[in-house]
Amino acid sequence: MHSVKPAAAPAVRPVWPLALATLLVAVLIAAPAPVPSPHWLGRLSRIVTGSPLAPAHAIAIGLALALVARGVLLRRRAAWYGLVTLVLLGLLAVVSGDDPLWRLPLLAAVLGGLWLERDRFPVRPHPERVRTAVKTGAVLVAVAVAASLLFGGVSVRSVGAVAGGLGGTGGPMDGASWLPGLLGLAGAAGLLLLVITLLAPDPAPPPGDEAERRRVASLVFHPGSDTLAPFALRRDKAYVFSADGRAAIGYRVLFGMAVAGGDPVGDPASHADAVRAFRAMCRTTGWRPAVLGASDALLPAWGPCRSIGFGDEVVIAPGEFTLSGRQMRNVRQAVKRTANFGVSSEIVSERDLTPALRAKLLDVASRSLGGSAERGFSMNLDELLTGYHPGAVVAVAYGEDAEPIAFQRYVTAGEGVSLDAMRRAPDGPNGVNERLIVEMIEYAGGHGHGVVSLNFAAFRALLDAGDRTPLEKAGYRALHLLDPLIAVESLYLFDKKFRPSYKPRNVVFRSWFDIAYLAAALLTLEFGRTRPAQRAADPVTEPAHHLGRY
Incomplete structure (x- = not known):
């Protein structure tokens, strides 16, 4: 820090x-x-x-x-x-x-x-x-x-x-x-x-140490932290805190850009002060400040910076969710299909996974990605299934032979729970992902969580537009052709079946002159493979006031 x-x-x-x-x-x-x-x-x-x-x-x-x-x-x-x-x-x-x-x-x-x-x-x-x-x-x-x-x-x-x-x-x-x-x-x-x-600007700082990470973990569970807050706990992020220590920003530095992931975590009353501390740090280090995933509500706190809306976070309120009605027919059919295939499921705290089950789930993850590495920054956590991060729960689907065929990991924030990883074995039946999402929504509602955050719908306005301009048609065509690689359109259509709400997210940056550096930094952060930080002996301590939820 x-x-x-x-x-x-x-x-x-x-x-x-x-x-x-x-x-x-x-x-x-x-x-x-x-x-x-x-x-x-x-x-x-x-x-x-x-x-x-x-x-x-x-x-x-x-x-x-x-x-x-x-x-x-x-x-x-x-x-x-x-x-x-x-x-x-x-x-x-x-x-x-x-x-x-x-x-x-x-x-x-x-x-x-x-x-x-x-x-x-x-x-x-x-x-x-x-x-x-x-x-x-x-x-x-x-x-x-x-x-x-x-x-x-x-x-x-x-x-x-x-x-x-x-x-x-x-x-x-x-x-x-x-x-x-x-x-x-x-x-x-x-x-x-x-x-x-x-x-030249200062070199990139080392990631936050374990003491800082414990402080951030307690801020993540603050009721004012939003659904992107858990991803501040990635082990490759450094931190800057507000003057009163009640809010923090997790960030990484690439190509001279200090990129914050989402809004500050912690007490909303201290969010603006955390932003001021972040910008002051950038002034004294020579870094260009940027944010990936800023909410509309906090844009005024970033002052004269520029912003571009690049998509929406997909969110569902458990208290309002229902499988009834014609519009939910596809989801109902998917859930029923898995029951016909003899699929069973359970939701368990990640730290309670047995070594044998953890190994099987990691095999599912590897086969799901085709051997590719885990990637991401703004809506992805690291340390998959290790039990390192607090507040992580895993929804597991089992086939007829009682072997795991899919899982989803969710992490807890003050506002609710957020989907981190969704993995399904290639030979698993269709509908398993829908089944686990539905069960996780029910679980979240039963445990007092007000919102479930699913995936991110990049360029949703473009994908949802009915009457597109020539430029928008060209952009849509590019997204459609690139979908096998980046899955923007298919992921949006998958999420749309759940009739969710959408929370706009923005890219914030200092000046249009920073665009080239910003694009290079964001593409590297989201799609580049990063070297994992050295593992600590013990996982991050879970705040005592939160242990009772599971």
């Missing part, structure tokens, strides 16, 4: 003017280098460089400053350090007599302005990034020195070239006239690598 102190109010003054000025300086340095330039452009370039630069060095510094300009826009403290360093180097050049004296008051004024604006750059470089940058710089200097010794004659200019070449072209060396150019090229690449490393 990232320890988040109560965040000060975010800086309201924009930083884009400084970013634009930095980009302008980068252009003035680099533009005259590649081709012969007008006299006036060369004079403008001299204002920022003081003295002529070698073309290769000018291009490298210009590119580095363009990256720094982006870092300024993202409020990276390393970008501020880079600008201060550049101004100090300019002052040093003036003092040493290499640059005109008239630049001294200009550079001093710029340095004073940067110092006054230092608090507008809260994203400090992570120690790991700093160590990587230091190692990279040391390697580059070592290569320069070794090459100079090997090919004859060490010069300060040659070593300086590999550090980025802030001036001059370097003198020729005995026996290796090509070496200064090569070292200059390596120095340019090294400079860009150093800037990229220092401006």
Whole structure:
């Protein structure tokens, strides 16, 4: 977990003017280098460089400053350090007599302005990034020195070239006239690598430890936690807590995106504070905040972020569910079919499974997936059938020979129970999944759960639309063709038989400029195979007030 102190109010003054000025300086340095330039452009370039630069060095510094300009826009403290360093180097050049004296008051004024604006750059470089940058710089200097010794004659200019070449072209060396150019090229690449490393967001944090997971488990069972709350207990998630500790957000970091799974868990009165803590953490780590599965009710808490509704959670109220009526005929027939096949069933706490039954159910799961790995993020839990997670119950279906042929795992939240895994042996009779869902709805109603959450209906509005526009027709056609792989349409049609209600869910993100990173992160989280975390010796403790429900 990232320890988040109560965040000060975010800086309201924009930083884009400084970013634009930095980009302008980068252009003035680099533009005259590649081709012969007008006299006036060369004079403008001299204002920022003081003295002529070698073309290769000018291009490298210009590119580095363009990256720094982006870092300024993202409020990276390393970008501020880079600008201060550049101004100090300019002052040093003036003092040493290499640059005109008239630049001294200009550079001093710029340095004073940067110092006054230092608090507008809260994203400090992570120690790991700093160590990587230091190692990279040391390697580059070592290569320069070794090459100079090997090919004859060490010069300060040659070593300086590999550090980025802030001036001059370097003198020729005995026996290796090509070496200064090569070292200059390596120095340019090294400079860009150093800037990229220092401006990068923090690396992904480790998953939450067992103490944090126990805290989150107690929050999951809070009456205000919604049906996605149990999935915060995935062992690959890290956590950030509200200031009062009564709410938390589980998240993962990929490609610089910090993706939260659903709404905060715990007391609704503290949800907004948990969101503020999450956003404050993202500001200080350089991560782009995002949410997969945010409810409509909590969208205002995310402030100016963008949101896209991408589907609906399928929910059923046990108190309103009935098998009677013409609209439920298909479900009734499916349940009756399993009875005709001699199917029996039971619902048991996952922690009460015997080792023998657990092994048989895992075999069913493996055959159901065709040997594929378990995947998912926002509505999938890990540790299938291990008894690690609290509040998990398993509905098991047995064939005529009393061997298990299907099972479903449900996990408990404050608001109700949520379907996590639905597995059926390929040779099992049709209707078994419907049978287990119906029995689980009855079970939930008898144990005081107000809602049963089933699957997720992605793009439900598109699938349910009667009169589609040409663009919607193309989207529907794509979903239909991809259904054998992602089962969007078939899963929606399966859930629709139960006459459920729907709870809209949204993707929340900071800016449209984050779309590429967001898409890569979400696709990897939902469909990529993740390395399981190291198993703990004991399962997460179940809150004492909840033990009586089973």
